[in-house]
Each structure stands twice: as structure tokens, then as C-alpha cells.
Amino acid sequence: MTVRVQEHAFDLGAEVQAFALGRDDAGAVVNFTGIVRNTPDGNLDRMEMEHYPGMTENALKGIEAEAVKRWNLKDCLIIHRYGTLRPGELIMMVATASPHRGDAFEAAQFLMDYLKSRAPFWKKEFTKDGAEWVAAKDEDEDALTKWELLNRD
Amino acid sequence: MIDVLYFAWVRERIGLPKEQVETSAATVADLVEELKTREERYAAAFEDVSALRVAVDQELTDFDAPLEGVREVAFFPPMTGG
Numbered sequence: 001m002t003v004r005v006q007e008h009a010f011d012l013g014a015e016v017q018a019f020a021l022g023r024d025d026a027g028a029v030v031n032f033t034g035i036v037r038n039t040p041d042g043n044l045d046r047m048e049m050e051h052y053p054g055m056t057e058n059a060l061k062g063i064e065a066e067a068v069k070r071w072n073l074k075d076c077l078i079i080h081r082y083g084t085l086r087p088g089e090l091i092m093m094v095a096t097a098s099p100h101r102g103d104a105f106e107a108a109q110f111l112m113d114y115l116k117s118r119a120p121f122w123k124k125e126f127t128k129d130g131a132e133w134v135a136a137k138d139e140d141e142d143a144l145t146k147w148e149l150l151n152r153d
Numbered sequence: 154m155i156d157v158l159y160f161a162w163v164r165e166r167i168g169l170p171k172e173q174v175e176t177s178a179a180t181v182a183d184l185v186e187e188l189k190t191r192e193e194r195y196a197a198a199f200e201d202v203s204a205l206r207v208a209v210d211q212e213l214t215d216f217d218a219p220l221e222g223v224r225e226v227a228f229f230p231p232m233t234g235g
Contacts, residue, residue, distance in 0.1 A: 034235050050161055051234075052227060055211035080234065092235060112235060118213065120227075121234030122161035133162050136231035 001068065001076050003060040005051065007083040012090055019077050019095045026074040026097035030104040032112055038087040043127040049082045049091065052120035056080070063114040067096070070110070071103040078111065080121065113143040155184075155220065159198070160229035163205065166198040181207050181226060182216040198228075206231055 004010075012033055020029040038044045064076050073096055080092040094111045098104040115121075123134040158171045178184035185202060188195045199205070202216060208227040209218050220226070 052158070052160060052208070052211070052229070055208055055227070058211055059213075116235035117232050119234045120160065120208070120229065120232055122230065123233045124161070133230065134233045136233050141231075 001061075001064050002078070003057055003064060004077075004079045005053075005056050005060070006079070006081055009081070010079050010090065010093070012093060015077070015079065015093065016095060019075065019097065023074065023097060025099070026104075027099050028101035028104040029095060029097045030101070030108040031093060031095045032108050033093045034091040036085045036087050036089050036091055039125075039127060043129065044087045045126045045128065046087075047085045047091075048124045048126065049085060050122045050124070051080075051082045055120050056082075059119045060115060063111060063118060066114070067107045067110050071096075071098060071107040072100075073098050073103065073107055076107070076111070078115065080115070080119070082121065110147055113140070113147060116140050117144060155223060156225045157184075157188075158225065158227040160227065162230055163198050163228050167194050176220070178220055180216070180220060181209065181214070181218050184220060184226065185216065185228075204230060 016031050036047050060078050064078060067073060067076060075097040077095040085091055094108055096104045096107045098107065117136060117140045125132055125134060154173045154175055156171060157174045159167050164170050176184055176187055178187055185199050189199050205228055207214060207216060209223050210225050
């Protein structure tokens, strides 16, 4: 189980390769990668990702621990960047390793849903028209409700 | 003394990322009321606490959380990671 919060870029291929290779306990590895999306009119100059050092790492570790409780995971990796990011740059990735693909897919989605609105990161977008904090979406909160309901079953 | 931290637009509105606050507030909500009486920028930042989230000693919690023995309180808007 690994959590890395860093300013510098990561090598997606190398990270996934290192995560997947050399295991014989997991038959399935799932990777999700988040990319800085430009605005529809291509106006985005950059994004500033702010975070809460200390709490960020602890929150991500907590989310990982919750995923391990719910699914059969052999390993788990979260890398999340902060600082200045340009359109097309990789912001973050998660990877999950499980004996079977169902657990790997579901756990990866769970990690994404939780870290979107429970890990202390804030995005500010800079376009030629000015700067604006990205607002949290209701649907991100709804995604968490879904997992909480599942837990009660 | 409690370290009070502000992030994102809360930090911008108040104009600083962190300060030490001498307080006898019993809960986070009491601390917010104290801060609001200080200056207009605090009143503006805390105008609608339903738009804010709070962490006490780096754990997400509610505004009715007690402050006894607490070292650090952070205020910020809903998070937008990923």
C-alpha cells in the first residue's frame, strides 16, 4: 500500500509497470489516471492544485485502508500531484491489484470517488479571463452515498 | 493557543494561510463566531458555514466538534481532488 503526494511529474508507464510486474498473487491490475482537462474553448492556461500537507497523506492512507477492508486487494497505489499543472499533464493515478478483476475495478473506482471529495485538494483554474476555484459537484457527493449504502447491505 | 489554517478561497478571503489564535471557544462553531467579530474579512469568509468544511487535528469533522486539547483547526471549501 503506497501513497505519494508530490509536486513533480510521474512516469505513468514506469509506475504501472513496477506495480504490476513481479507479482503472482494478483491476476488483475487496474489503473486510473487523471489528466488536466482543457476548457471546451481551449482557454485553460494552468491549474493550481493546493493541498493540506500532512492531512492529505493521512486522508489518502485512510481511504486506501477502507478499500482494503472492502475488497480483496493485494496492493494499492495512489500518486497525487500538487502545484502548477498545465492542460494535458497527469494530475494523479491510482492502481489496484487483486486476484480477480471485479475487485480491482471496484476498488479503483471507490478510491477515485473518495479521494475526489474527501482528500484535501483544491483546484484553481487560470484562463485568459481570470482565475476561479473549481466548485465541488453534487454528483461527486452522490457517488459517496452509493458506497455508503452498499456498505450497509 | 490553537493553530488555525485556511485553504483555497477561505485563505484568499482572510488573507493568510495560518495564524495562532488565543481562544476559550468550546467548539469549532464558537471559534467561528469569535473570528467573525474580529474583522470584516473574517465575517465575509465565514458568512455561510454550510459552504465550508472543517478539519480538527487533520481529521474532517463537524462545526459542533469540541476544541479541548486540540492543536490545529483548518477551514476550507469542499474538496476538489482527483
